[in-house]
Each structure stands twice: as structure tokens, then as C-alpha cells.
Amino acid sequence: MSAKTILQQRLTTEFRFQLNVLRSVVDWVVLLYIVVPFLTLAAFFYVDAWQNVSLYWSDSIPFFALLIVLLILSVGGNFRTHLLEADVIFLIHLKSVYYKLKQYSFLVSAIKIGFSMALKIMCLAPILVHIYDFSMLDTSILALEASMFQFLVMTIRRIYRNTYVRGLMISGAAVSVVLLVLFVPSVPGLFVSLVGLGIICYYHAFVMTRTTSRFYEEVAIEDYERFRYIRLILAYSTEVEKSGGKQASHPAFVFRRSSPIFKTPSKENGLTTLVLKAFLRNKSMVSMYAQLMGLTIGAIMITPLWYKWLVLIGFSFFMNSWLKATFTKLLSNPFFHVVPYDKQITDPVWAQFKKMIYLSSFFVMAIVAIVSTMLSL
Amino acid sequence: MALEVDLQSSGYNAHQNVLHDIQFAVEPGEVVGLIAPNGAGKSTLIKSILGIIKDVEGEMRLKDYAYIPERPIFYEGLTLKEHLDFLSSTLDISSERFNEKVEKLVRDFYLADVMLQYPESFSKGMQQKVMLVIAFLKEAAVYLIDEPFMGLDPKSMKKLLQYVERKKNDGAGILMTTHVLDTAEKVCDRFILLFNGSIVFQGTIKDIRKASGLKQGSLFDCFDVLTEDTSYVR
Numbered sequence: 001m002s003a004k005t006i007l008q009q010r011l012t013t014e015f016r017f018q019l020n021v022l023r024s025v026v027d028w029v030v031l032l033y034i035v036v037p038f039l040t041l042a043a044f045f046y047v048d049a050w051q052n053v054s055l056y057w058s059d060s061i062p063f064f065a066l067l068i069v070l071l072i073l074s075v076g077g078n079f080r081t082h083l084l085e086a087d088v089i090f091l092i093h094l095k096s097v098y099y100k101l102k103q104y105s106f107l108v109s110a111i112k113i114g115f116s117m118a119l120k121i122m123c124l125a126p127i128l129v130h131i132y133d134f135s136m137l138d139t140s141i142l143a144l145e146a147s148m149f150q151f152l153v154m155t156i157r158r159i160y161r162n163t164y165v166r167g168l169m170i171s172g173a174a175v176s177v178v179l180l181v182l183f184v185p186s187v188p189g190l191f192v193s194l195v196g197l198g199i200i201c202y203y204h205a206f207v208m209t210r211t212t213s214r215f216y217e218e219v220a221i222e223d224y225e226r227f228r229y230i231r232l233i234l235a236y237s238t239e240v241e242k243s244g245g246k247q248a249s250h251p252a253f254v255f256r257r258s259s260p261i262f263k264t265p266s267k268e269n270g271l272t273t274l275v276l277k278a279f280l281r282n283k284s285m286v287s288m289y290a291q292l293m294g295l296t297i298g299a300i301m302i303t304p305l306w307y308k309w310l311v312l313i314g315f316s317f318f319m320n321s322w323l324k325a326t327f328t329k330l331l332s333n334p335f336f337h338v339v340p341y342d343k344q345i346t347d348p349v350w351a352q353f354k355k356m357i358y359l360s361s362f363f364v365m366a367i368v369a370i371v372s373t374m375l376s377l
Numbered sequence: 378m379a380l381e382v383d384l385q386s387s388g389y390n391a392h393q394n395v396l397h398d399i400q401f402a403v404e405p406g407e408v409v410g411l412i413a414p415n416g417a418g419k420s421t422l423i424k425s426i427l428g429i430i431k432d433v434e435g436e437m438r439l440k441d442y443a444y445i446p447e448r449p450i451f452y453e454g455l456t457l458k459e460h461l462d463f464l465s466s467t468l469d470i471s472s473e474r475f476n477e478k479v480e481k482l483v484r485d486f487y488l489a490d491v492m493l494q495y496p497e498s499f500s501k502g503m504q505q506k507v508m509l510v511i512a513f514l515k516e517a518a519v520y521l522i523d524e525p526f527m528g529l530d531p532k533s534m535k536k537l538l539q540y541v542e543r544k545k546n547d548g549a550g551i552l553m554t555t556h557v558l559d560t561a562e563k564v565c566d567r568f569i570l571l572f573n574g575s576i577v578f579q580g581t582i583k584d585i586r587k588a589s590g591l592k593q594g595s596l597f598d599c600f601d602v603l604t605e606d607t608s609y610v611r
Contacts, residue, residue: 249498251456258458258493270466274455281454335452337429338444338511339464 003100006091010082011108014226021229049126057127066127067181070142071174073120074150078225079109079158079204081218092212102209102218110151110201117147141186144193149177151200158208158221254280268345272352275330279357285326292319293361300368305376312369316362323358324350379405379519379550380426380442384435387418387425391432395421396574399435403519403550408541410565411554412600418574419554420447423523426552440518443511447523447554449504451496457507458492464511475514482510485536502528509533513540520544522553526560538564562596572604 026035049056057066082105083091091098121128121143128134134142156169180189208214251258255277262269279285296315300308327350380403388394395418403409413419424430426437427444452460465475483489486506491499496507505528512520520541526534541551541564555561561568562582569579578588582599586592589599 248495250494255459256493258456258462260462265466265472267466270463273466274452274459274463277459278452278454333452334450335460337427338446338450338508339460339467341467 001097003097003104006097006101007082007104007108010084014082017226018229021233025233046123046126050130053126053130057131059131063132064178064182066124066132067178070120070124070146071149071177074117074146075153075170077113077116077150077154078221079106079154079208080225081105081209081222082108083215083218083222085219087219088215092215095212098212099210103205106204106209113147113150113154117143117150120146138186141190141193142181144197145177145181145189148193148196148200149173151197152177155200155203158214251281267342268348268352271341271345271349275327275349275353276356278330279326279353288322289357289361292322293364296365297368300365300372305373308369308372308376312365315365319358319361320354323354327353378438379403379407379440380552381438382422382426382435384422384425384433384437387421387430387433387435389421389430389432394432394574396425399571399576401569401576401579403552405518405548405550406545407567408545408551408553408565410561410568411552411571412556412558412561412568412596413554413571414604417571419571420523422571423521423552423554426521441515442519442521443513443515443517445508445512445520445522445525447527449496449501449508451504451507453497455495456493457488457496460496460507460511461492461514464514468515470516478514479510482513485540486510486533500528502530502533505529506533509537509540513544516547517549519550519552522551524554524556526555526557534560558597558600559595568596570600570603578603 045056081102083101087098091101121139125139128139128142152173153170156166156173160166160169180192184192250256255261261273261276292315296311299311303311331346382399382401384396384399386394387396387399399422401409411419411422421430423444425433425435426439427442428437452463455463461479465472468475480489483492486509488503488506488510491503496504499507505525509525512522522541525537529537538560541553545551553561553565567579567581568585570577570585578585580588582596585596585599585603586594589602591599591602594602
């Protein structure tokens with residue numbers, strides 16, 4: 001089978017997969033009452049922006065701000081390879097097909113970036129043309145410079161694994177592109193971005209694609225890209241518990257040296273330590289806890305006097321029941337099949353857990369309610 | 378008796394039983410090998426003994442046990458040291474004695490340098506070693522060991538066998554499921570051959586050879602003979 005056929009099959013399969021994912025949230029009701037009106041309104045606003053641009057963007061905002069917006073919009077994405085994990089068995093030994101598949105995939109990625117950049121520039125065009133007096137040539141050069149930035153960022157992300165190095169390199173690339181756009185005249189700017197794009201494309205098409213050494217990283221990127229819509233849907237689903245994400249190899253902040261919480265060893269203290277540490281190191285639980293507190297603080301601050309205390313009582317009930325559910329979940333871990341605990345200590349451990357997590361949050365909320373009441377009197 | 382099993386049926390739902398009519402016992406100071414092909418019900422049997430699956434009919438008499446699962450299980454967000462600290466809190470043992478045992482076991486299984494790391498980030502073999510350390514830190518009456526050799530390096534495998542021997546000499550009963558039949562033949566005192574959810578034979582290697590008609594046959598060959606008349610498809 002040729003690389004072209006494989007890519008075609010994989011693009012079709014992925015298109016169907018993503019379509020099914022979108023269908024799971026966008027049924028005909030959503031399409032009719034949200035998507036279609038939204039697209040109609042967007043088209044109407046776009047036409048209006050060409051006629052009354054000052055309603056959408058102030059001419060006192062410097063061009064630099066718009067450039068930053070464009071660069072931020074260009075930071076995401078990955079070069080796709082359309083590799084699958086099973087390719088390690090079925091494809092990787094067919095080097096010419098394997099390399100060709102990666103080359104074609106790069107071409108598809110580059111075309112997609114081109115279209116997406118064209119869309120971004122089209123959206124910004126009314127502002128660029130009417131407020132900053134960009135000509136057609138200037139707008140096209142800006143699109144090329146921004147594309148070069150996006151290619152550069154995606155290349156940096158592909159090459160460097162260390163987060164700090166990546167951040168530093170991407171910041172450097174952003175500063176360079178800002179300087180290029182702001183201080184280099186149009187024609188040399190065009191030349192620099194064309195040469196830059198040419199070098200990056202050559203590197204990807206003839207160097208990066210001709211290697212198998214990054215196979216597993218490339219498969220991981222593919223998985224990440226394939227499930228991006230599913231992640232997006234889950235991120236906005238309030239009923240779905242979010243996973244804590246990829247776990248580090250050791251604790252970064254909480255009890256870094258694995259030190260005990262209690263001085264006296266006992267069955268109760270052992271289990272309390274376990275649930276407390278598991279709770280405090282679970283990003284999703286801690287963020288839910290912080291969100292509950294943050295929302296309640298906001299509600300107490302803005303509501304009238306008597307409502308503040310009703311909010312506090314509501315918080316007390318809700319926090320208590322959420323913590324009880326969380327505690328039950330922490331104790332239902334299959335690890336307890338390996339190291340069972342004495343079920344009789346569940347109640348005293350819940351009391352200890354509640355004392356530490358619930359009472360501290362209630363104490364903070366009560367202080368906020370008292371201070372807020374005094375300020376509103 | 379360290380473990381006594383009299384099981385009429387067991388499975389993951391009431392309509393589909395995986396195991397039927399299983400009766401056996403493990404004596405103190407005895408290593409029993411549970412030998413079966415994939416999907417025959419080894420892990421289901423162990424889970425039934427532990428009481429962690431619903432549809433079980435029968436009786437199990439199990440003393441204080443230690444369990445080594447087929448797939449390592451850890452508590453998310455706890456370091457190796459914290460797993461061991463929790464284990465210590467569940468046992469009636471002085472912290473000095475426990476720490477001594479921890480020191481020896483983590484040294485034997487080369488885990489001393491990763492005590493402050495999350496076991497979930499370890500390789501499969503290292504995770505399996507953590508499970509062994511947790512089990513051997515207990516002074517249990519019976520050890521239920523499900524596929525202990527998976528992912529272990531030869532040195533750790535040797536250590537595991539030494540610990541099994543030590544626990545056996547201390548009077549513990551050991552029930553071990555494995556596919557590594559040549560090792561099982563050397564280590565186990567007795568075997569239970571499980572096929573299609575039922576026991577097809579149980580006894581010593583001598584008994585198995587006699588029943589299979591292979592006087593000098595290995596456990597591997599005898600198992601093949603004893604199960605060849607039984608349909609593999611359930």
C-alpha cells in the first residue's frame with residue numbers, strides 16, 4: 001500500500017471520528033438554535049466591521065496590541081504525522097512508505113496552517129486596513145510573518161522536551177517576530193519570512209520526516225491531537241470529574257519528603273495521612289475545593305446582608321456533602337485490596353479529615369462573612 | 378489450614394459463572410501452584426478468595442493474608458515511602474522492627490533510591506517489586522500470589538523465590554498462580570490444574586506424572602496431556 005493511500009485512509013477515518021465526536025454534542029437542535037444563528041450573526045458582524053470598524057476596535061490601541069493577539073492565536077497546534085502505535089509492527093520497517101507518509105502529513109499540516117492563518121488575517125483585515133492603513137501587500141506579508149512564527153513555535157515544541165527551554169525559545173521567537181514586523185520594512189520582511197519558512201519546511205520535509213527515533217513522541221502527539229475535541233468537551237462538562245493530568249515522578253510541593261503528618265503512629269492516623277495526602281495532591285480535587293471557596297467568597301461579597309449568611313449556610317452543607325463523597329471515593333481505591341484497613345476506623349478518620357479540610361474552609365468563609373457584614377453596615 | 382476453598386460457582390455476573398466446583402486447601406508451610414491456561418479463571422479464583430467479586434457461591438476459610446495482584450495496584454498521589462508507612466499503620470509491629478524489614482526488602486529489590494517517588498511512574502518490573510515488598514513486609518498466614526514473575530528481572534526473580542522459601546519455612550501457606558511452569562515445578566510442593574473453570578487434577582508432581590502417564594514428564598508436558606481431552610473453548 002502506498003503512503004498516499006494510507007494517509008487518505010487515515011484522514012478519512014479521523015474525519016469520521018471527529019464528526020462523530022462533534023455529533024455527540026451538536027445535534028440538530030443545537031445546530032438549528034445555536035450554530036446557525038451564531039454563524040449568521042458572525043457574518044453580519046463581519047460585514048458591519050468593514051463599514052463601522054471603530055465600533056469594534058479603537059484607533060487609540062497601538063498596532064503592537066493587535067500583533068500580540070495574532071501571535072497568541074498562532075501559538076497552538078502541532079505538525080501531524082498521522083502515525084499509529086501499531087505502525088511500530090506494520091509500517092516502520094517499510095522505510096520509504098513510512099518517510100513518505102510523514103512527508104505527506106507535513107504537507108497536509110502546512111496547508112491547514114495556511115488556511116487557518118488566512119482565516120485569522122481575514123477576521124483582522126477590517127482593523128488592519130481601516131485603522132492601521134495596511135495595504136493588501138502589507139497584510140499578506142504580515143500573514144507570512146505570523147505563519148513563520150507559528151511554524152517556528154511548532155518546530156520548537158517538536159524539538160525541545162524541557163518545558164523551560166521551550167518557553168524560553170518560544171519567547172525568543174515571539175520577540176524576534178515582533179521586532180521583524182514592527183521595525184523591518186515590508187520587502188526585507190517578506191524576504192526574511194520566506195527564507196525562514198523555506199528553512200523550516202526543508203527541515204521538516206527532509207530531516208524530521210526521515211527519522212524513526214522520535215516514533216513514540218510522534219504517536220503521543222497524534223493521540224493528543226486526535227482527542228483534542230473530546231478533551232474540550234470533557235473540559236466544559238460540569239458533571240464529569242477531570243483527571244489530575246499526567247503525574248510527576250515525585251511530589252512537587254505537598255510533603256515533598258514524604259514526611260508523616262502525625263507524630264503518634266496509629267491505624268487512624270495512618271489512614272488519615274493517606275486520605276489527606278491523596279486529597280491535597282489531587283489537582284482536580286484541590287481545584288474543585290478552591291473553586292467552591294472562590295465562588296462562595298464572591299457570592300458573600302456581592303450579596304445583600306442576610307443573603308451573605310444564607311450563602312454561608314449553603315456552603316457549609318454543600319462542602320460537607322462534597323467532602324463526604326470525596327472521602328468515600330478515596331476509600332474505594334483498589335489498593336485497599338492489597339493493604340486492607342480496619343473498617344471500624346472509617347468514622348474517626350472521616351471526623352479527622354473533615355476537621356482539617358472542612359473546618360478550615362468554613363473558618364475562612366465565616367471570617368469573610370463577618371468582615372463583609374461589618375463593611376456593609 | 379492456612380486456606381480452605383469450597384466454591385460451588387463464581388463469576389462476574391449471576392448468569393455467567395467462570396468457576397465451578399472448586400475444592401482445595403493450602404496447608405501451613407506449603408507452596409501450591411495454581412496452573413491454568415489464559416482465561417481459565419485463575420485471577421477470578423483469587424478474587425473470589427479475597428471476596429472482591431460479587432457472584433460467589435461457596436465457602437472460603439482464609440486466615441490473615443497478603444496479596445500480590447497480577448497487575449500492580451497503587452494509591453494515586455502517594456510515594457513509595459507513604460505506601461509503606463500506611464502499611465505499617467495497619468500492622469501490629471513496632472516501627473523499629475518495621476523499618477528494619479523495609480530497609481532489607483528495598484535493598485534486596487533495589488528500590489532504596491526511589492522511596493520518595495510515586496510508584497505509578499515506575500516501570501512494570503519495578504511496580505511488581507513494590508507489590509512484593511508490600512506483601513513480604515506482612516507476617517501473613519497465607520500469601521496469594523498472582524503471576525509473580527511477570528516483568529521481573531532474573532535477580533529479582535531469584536530474590537522472590539528466596540523470600541517464598543523463607544515464608545514457607547516460617548509456616549506460611551502460599552498459593553501462587555503462574556505460567557512459568559519450569560520454575561513452578563522447582564518451587565511448588567503441590568499443584569492445582571485448572572481448566573475451563575474447573576479443577577482437572579490436583580496433587581504433587583509425582584501424582585501428576587502418574588495421572589498423565591508420563592513417568593519422566595515435565596509439568597509442562599503433563600499439563601498438556603491432562604488437559605488435551607477437554608475442549609479449550611468455553
